[in-house]
Amino acid sequence: MELIVYGSLFLTSSLLFYLFYDLLIRPKQVMRERLDNVKEMADIRDVFEDGMRESFVIRVINPAYERMIRSLGNLAPSTIKDRYENLLNSSGAKDKMKFNNILAMQVMLGIILSFLVHYLMKASSSPSNSLYIFLAGVVGFLLPYYLLLSASEKRKQEIQYAVPSMLDLLYVSVEAGLSFDMAIYRTTDKMKGPLSDELRFTMNEMSKGRERSEALREMVKRTQVEDLATFVTSIIQAEEMGSNIGNVLRVQANTMRLNKRQRAEAKAAKIPTKMLFPLVFFMFPALFVVILGPAIINIMASF
Structure with missing residues (x-):
């Protein structure tokens, strides 16, 4: 064995x-x-x-x-493979790592952690517990997945946070007389971050002959950001109906800015609830010791 x-x-x-x-x-x-x-x-x-x-x-x-x-x-089943592919796309690691590499890393980390737990138990002369070895293997197997999931969620938040500023720059550029494509190029020059990288990649796809609507939908599929999907849908509908893109950008910029403010207010409303547990378990005991400590000492001395 x-x-x-x-x-x-x-x-x-x-x-x-x-x-x-x-x-x-x-x-x-x-x-x-x-x-x-x-x-x-x-x-x-x-x-x-x-x-x-x-x-x-x-x-x-x-x-x-x-x-x-x-x-x-x-x-691996196709559903798991599709989920990993979506996570690789949304985390921006599609060009650096493939699904097979992630899966191989999970298997190897699971085996290594299981062996380490088994070796530590043997070195400490404690009876080997199969449950601990199994849990170590599960942790090692799931760790790369959750790291990838965390990177994906962080990148989505960065893109969602940058969408209102991007729309403001697009609206100002279009109103100044630039075309929509040139406005996107100017926006990518002024902005830095994952959203700018996605826009630059989308424009490169369009320059290679891909249709604008198809390239924009593919960007939404890669990023999986709801605000960006709303913006792309409105732009595609405006092109199909012949509407003024400047007006669409103005409405979308105001809407995204309002959504950003509402999300900030929602987070601020949750702060008192999140502060309740630190106050109860850390602040109140210290206050009780400072306030009631001398009184308890005097009462004990009098008895």
Whole structure:
């Protein structure tokens, strides 16, 4: 049994190390190899010699790792895969990480944490508890998912917070005489953040020949922000009906600013409720000690 555990730890550690290598070091190595290929393009070399010149990691370990995580990803249901893809899109990590990499990281972290708990129990001479080992594996498996979910929610909040300012800049630019596309370009130059990145990516898609409505809907699908979806729907309807985009932007800017103020007021209204528990458990005991402490000491002294 211990041989199986140690073998699983060695395999998992190796795969985890190669996963970080694949995400951090390999892109630089690929870029360096591409530059070398460009420099040596004029040279004529035998195909077999070029293949053998590559490192052992690229020739053997990389294909084996890719096949393993691809097989692991194929075992997952389509609903889970779609959910992870949506989280990768909304968190902005779609180009840095794939679903198969996340799933492989979850499995490896689950195995590593389970082994660590098992080893600590054995080192402390305490009886091994299968429940603790199982819970450690569950925590390790779910940790990457919740980190990805947290990054997605944070990015959504940043985009939602930036939508009113973006609409104000768009409205001012359109009223100044710029077209809608040029107004978006000017807005991306003035603003920084995830919303500006999404707008810039959408404009690049449009410059490649994609229709504006389709590119905007794809942006909404990636970001999954309700305010942005409302804005895109109003712009598409205005184009289809031939309405003035400037008026639509003015109405949307006022509406989004009002929604932002209402959300801030709702958060402010929840502050007294959230402050109740810290006051009861931390402030009131200290006040009772300061106020009633001397009186209790005098009463005890008199008796």
